Amino acid sequence: MEPSSREYWIKAKDTRVLQLRLPSDLATPLPRETINPLYDKEIAALTNILAFFKAAKNAQLPIYTLPDDVLLDIFLYADRCLMPPPAPQAGYRISPPRVSMAMVCSQVCLRWRILALGSEILWAIVDFASSGPAWVAERLARSGLADLVVRVVPSSEMLLLQDVHRFTAFVSSIVPEHQHIASLELCIDTPLVTEFVERLPSSGGALAGIRRLSIHPVRRSTTALSDESDLLSVIASCLSSPMPYLREASLSGAVALASSSRLWDALPSNLTSLRLEQDRKTANFFKRGYPGFPDLLSFLQHSTGLQSLVLRWVPAIPTEHRPVVPKPFPLPHLRHLEIAETPRLCDYLLKTMQYSDQCRVLVETEGGESNRYAPLLPAVAVARHKSSLSLEVASRVAPGIGTLRHVRVRLSSLLQTNGSPGDDVPSQDWKFNWRNGHGGPFNLVRSLLDVHPLMNIHHLSLRGAMPLSVPEWITRLSKSSVIENMVIHTSDEYTICVALGCPIAVSSDDQTPTSVLLPSLARLELCACDLGRLFRATAAECGAADENQPLRWYLLRTMRARVGAGAVPRQFVLTNCDRVKESWVDEIKAAVPEEMRREWDFDAWLGKARAL
Incomplete structure (x- = not known):
């Protein structure tokens, strides 16, 4: 008789507790009742990951019967979504390094251990926060140096500053293999991280073979950011050599739009995915705007192969830096468009682009008063076909901020495409936010229904107080x-x-x-x-x-x-x-x-x- 899922995971947890060794720097082993909750968290996280893949690929199969190729997909997904670092143990001032979820998977049972440790793809994921110098060397040896995925993302700024030697050893191991890097994730957290990009060869296309690039900051206070404007330019300059094979780029808005940035010259026009994102609080700090914004628009006009475009709270762009676009430029292959900006900038960006009905559009904006949203209301898609409309009015109280309210509008076509029952035309999703506005949501709902009557709506969903x-x-x-x-x-x-x-x-x-x-x-x-x-x-x-x-x-x-x-x-x-x-x-x-x-x-x- 096959074991139940509960029995399977209980056995897996017990096996993992027995197999793993405690940190060598502890004088005495911790009691089992102290260790058990730590492993419970790991198994719970692992269960969620498995549930995701089980539902997506093998909804009818128990976890323990999944084939190796599906399990390998699970491990890859797990390693991209690393567990947060555990809380500091008693007697320690900092948190230990981040845990590699793929290595957690390898400890569950013998079959998973053989699969995880024998996979070159998994070994090719090199993460500074979870890898010591010896572990990095082992990964490079076992991966065959094929399509390296490199993360320079500290799990803790304090940990990075206290372990400069380990970081230097990490950089020394990775830089000689720069030609094998297929995916690079950088965190512009401290000037120390720039050592990695500064030590890349300045000529010969150090990252010529890279296919995925991610550069983002850790969320910190604006006081810390005020000293980093030069750092942003340094990183952008170091990444200005051509990257002809790059297809996916996720960048900090501050890096991408810095005045000294030559990054747009390095990005290929056949990019398929571009994401520019800034933390909302961080974006408010950059009040001066960036001359690089016209370069972004120029790049988009020539990037007709884009399939996904995300622009979220990029640094404030003054009106004088918004070039006049005579007519919308076409993005015929765009299937996902996401914009989070002020109402005026959302309106400006939407009017500069032309995309098909197959594109899923998500817009989030914050205006304070409902009349500021008026220019955007005509852009909310008119239901020309049999459609579904979801209208939500919600509020919550945020400590130190007050009452936050939003109106969310989701519109999707119910027409089937390509003859597939579950393949519907993508939806439009609009979220209008404001703070401490009492009449705003109600006035906006009325305005929405005035501009777009419920003529072709076959499915209607209402959530919250309708005015x-x-x-x-x-x-x-x-x-x-x-x-x-x-x-x-x-x-x-x-x-x-x-x-x-x-x-x-x-x-x-x-x-x-x-x-x-x-x-x-x-x-x-x-x-x-x-x-x-x-x-x-x-x-x-x-x-x-x-x-x-x-x-x-x-x-x-x-x-x-x-x-x-x-x-x-x-x-x-x-x-x-x-x-x-x-x-x-x-x-x-x-x-x-x-x-x-x-x-x-x-x-x-x-x-x-x-x-x-």
């Missing part, structure tokens, strides 16, 4: 008769539920007259809603008594109205809803004929398992 009154919902939904599926998540207002049961006027020329909204509604779902919440709908709004009533009362009234119109949803779902009373369920059963509610699961409403 529309019953008459406003009636006005908007009366023009949206094609909605088939509606999901209402946790909310402070349920006026849309009231509107669904309100009678509406029917024009004489209507070919399919009905007395209720959304006659095509086939599925209505309420998630995490409080059915006992009291609110008032006036007689003028829906013909109801002008008094407080629980949401249950309005839902019952809605279903009675839809029974009379022959528009009862085929599925009515309540998921994790509060205060669902059995007496109310009985009233619903009495109000809706059985043939109209055959797919309704009343037991699930009450939190019961359906009887077999």
Whole structure:
């Protein structure tokens, strides 16, 4: 009999505890009860990684039956997503080096150990933060020097400064093999890191064969960054030699747009992925702007092969450094576009590019007041085909900042491409942020629905407090008769539920007259809603008594109205809803004929398992 997943992992954990040795610099071994939680964290992280790959590639196979090629993919993924360094042990002032997750995998069982230690691909990943000089030499020997993946990313700035000799030995081992580096990740954390790029040969194309490049800073205070403007230019200059095979670049916005940067001359025009990103707090520090911004636009105009473009909070670009683009430049192969900027800069960037309907667009912006978002609203994709719309209003309190609110709009086509059932046209995802603005979210929701009516929306999902009154919902939904599926998540207002049961006027020329909204509604779902919440709908709004009533009362009234119109949803779902009373369920059963509610699961409403 095959062991269960739980038995498998318990055995793996116990085996790992017995096999691994404690650090040699500890005078006495730690007791097992102290060690166990550390390994539990490793196994938990490993389980998450395995679950990811299991769902993606072999959803029906137990973990222990995965073939070697899938396991190797798991190990590679694990080593790219290293575990955070553990907390300092008692008596130590700094954290130990970062743990290589691939090596954690190799300790689980004999089969995994043979697979991990015998793979040249895994040995080719050389990480300063988890490799001593002897370990680096061993990796270089076992990898065959093919497609080296080099990380110069300290797990701790203090650890790096206290271990200069180890870092120097690391650089001395890697630099002679520069021609074999296929992927390089640099962290512009301290001037010490520049030793690596400065020691690369200045001629002969030190990184001519590189295919992936990542340069980014550790998130630190602006005080520390104020001393690093020269450092950014040094790194950019060291990477200015041509890199013809480079296909993926992820860069700090400060490095890429520095005035002395010659980086754009080194990047090939056939780049497939470009990511410029700056920490939001760091981006606010660079107030002067960067003359390199026109160079970025010029590069993009010639990079017609780009498939992915991400621009997130690059340093502030003053208006004088934004060149006038006569017409949008084409990016025909772009499939992923992500922009996080101020509303004006988002609007400017979107208007400079032309991409196909197959491109997934994600926009995040922060403006403070809803009227600052007005220029962006027309850019939110109009649903020209059968589409799904998700609208979310949310807020949270951040310590020391106050209330943060956002409106998120997700729009995706429901049309299938290439005949594949699960291959839908990518979505558009817009997130509008602001701080301490009370009326902003509500005004923005109204403006969005005014600019883009729900004409071709077949699936509608609402989350959070929707500001529309019953008459406003009636006005908007009366023009949206094609909605088939509606999901209402946790909310402070349920006026849309009231509107669904309100009678509406029917024009004489209507070919399919009905007395209720959304006659095509086939599925209505309420998630995490409080059915006992009291609110008032006036007689003028829906013909109801002008008094407080629980949401249950309005839902019952809605279903009675839809029974009379022959528009009862085929599925009515309540998921994790509060205060669902059995007496109310009985009233619903009495109000809706059985043939109209055959797919309704009343037991699930009450939190019961359906009887077999």
